[in-house]
Amino acid sequence: RVTFQAMIISNGETSYVFYIYAQGAMNFNPYSSRRVQVCVNGINLDTSRNNFYKFDRVIGNTGNIGLWIYKLGYVPNYAAKCHQWFESNIKTLFGIYQWNQIVPACPCSEIAARWSFQWIPSYQQFGCYDSFPQFGQIGRRCCYTRWGSFENRMPLSGNLQMFTPFYYFSGYNHELSDTAPKEWCCYRSNLCHLYYTARPVRSCQPRFTWR
Incomplete structure (x- = not known):
């Protein structure tokens, strides 16, 4: 036996x-x-x-x-990765929401973003612009439709970035904190709402700015 x-x-x-x-x-x-x-x-x-x-x-x-x-x-568990990332951001959500009000809002049209020195064309996402790093490592990404109007639909819209890719030596942290989590939550699982809770979108600014 x-x-x-x-x-x-x-x-x-x-x-x-x-x-x-x-x-x-x-x-x-x-x-x-x-x-x-x-x-x-x-x-x-x-x-x-x-x-x-x-x-x-x-x-x-x-x-x-x-x-x-x-x-x-x-086998990668992207839903678990998304949850773990979101849980690591829970304690800082209040500060994230404050920064979302401090960092300038996106222009409501792509042409306004294109002609403003405040926004730089994103090398990662077509039709998107990243804010010029004027608040240290924190910035914002603005995305637009093919017709040039402001995009605010998940997962196509931009969002607050805790590590803008144009800040000094922040490329690795940008990938780890902003880019990869969006892939896990929005494209590899159905948890996109968690990503945008921790990386919120702000309404666009209708005023045309040349600054």
Whole structure:
């Protein structure tokens, strides 16, 4: 009689299988003249030892007797990434909303943004403009439709940026804090509302500005 347990363990992205061979539970009675091949998850165990069929008596790859663990695979969980990112922003939401009122609003037309020194064409998103870094690392992205009108629909609209790409050496933080989370929340899952809660949009400014 042979008894063992196999458990699948996962954090939502990486999965493992955990084999538990309780001591005294592997009651094989093999014939000494019969060759036995033992393979676990594509890996051959040491069949050269006399007790290779006694997994409950040998030290597994965990360093413990009878315990073995193998990685099955990895699948990105973008919804989990989005939730984790949003939770990391919850404590700063009040400050984010304050900055959303401080950073200048977007012009209501693309032509106004194009002719204003306050806005720089985005190299990441066509039809969008990033604010000139006048508030340190914090800025705003403005996006427009193909007809040049202000875009405020998720996920096409711009948003407040905690790390504008045009600030000194902030490209990495911009990707980590502003760009990648939008991909996770809006394009890889249906949690776009969480992204725009933490990176809000502000109504456009109708006044044509040349500043």
